[in-house]
Amino acid sequence: MYDDDDLSVLDFEGDLESPLDHMEPVDPGLEEPKPDPDEMLRLLEATDTNQRMLATRAFCELQDDRAVPRLIQLLTDPCPLVRVSAAYALGRNPSVDAVEPLIARFNDDWNGYVRKGVVWALGNCRDRRALPTLIEALKTDISAVRLWAASSLAQMAAVSYDAVVASIPPLIESVRQDPVAAVRSNCAWALGQLCRELPSNIVYGTTIDALLEVFAEDGELGVREDAKAALLKVGDPRGLQVIEALEREWFL
Secondary structure (H helix, E strand, O other), X not given: OOOHXXXXXXXXXXXXXXXXXXXXXXXXXXXXXXXXXXXXXXXXXXXXXXXXXXXXXXXXXXXXXXXXXXXXXXXXXXXXXXXXXXXXXXXXOOOHHHHHHHHHHHHHOOOHHHHHHHHHHHHHHOOHHHHHHHHHHHHHOOHHHHHHHHHHHHHXXXXXXXXXXXXXXXXXXXXXXXXXXXXXXXXXXXXXXXXXXOOOOHHXXXXXXXXXXXXXXXXOHXXXXXXXXXXXXXXXXXXXXXXXXXXXXXXX
């Protein structure tokens, strides 16, 4: 669906990190005063692009329902840096009103950085309407977007049982087949999160089997370790027995 040339607009290595990695101070004691929300609300309407960008970035930290309507409008800003900041800000200020505009932005935006922010925001909205878009992103988009689509699908655990069940097959497909190890790792983590919300049924069993397969067969040690961590958190007795047996076999 998207050309890998989209990555020319991204810092690829940094793009595999969380959108939030650089939004929080390392030492809370060094935290600077937060921007004044009233002033930032005013700047959301500014004609100057830099001022709009400053304001949208401020609402990646601030939570204020008053900003949501304007942030939705800024999803169509001519400047991609404003659009991506608006997407992240809506992820910090999730709203049912933002879901459809975010989906439309994902479908229309050429910029992979913006789509990545949109996918992250849609996950935070925890809305069933986002599910088809997140699945499409996981299957068809560039690697940085696929990475966060996997993590966002884990948020379906808070939506409904049906949403969890619908999220699992594309995650299993990607954890087996995605060419990027970081994406497979995020899929394994997401499957573990979703599996914890399932009763002991065929969907649960299939998910455990997929994680065990990844643990036993993936070519990347990091992916295998993430699959193991997901299984340990689920605490499935059969899964734990298989992990123990495989590790004993490997160390013989």
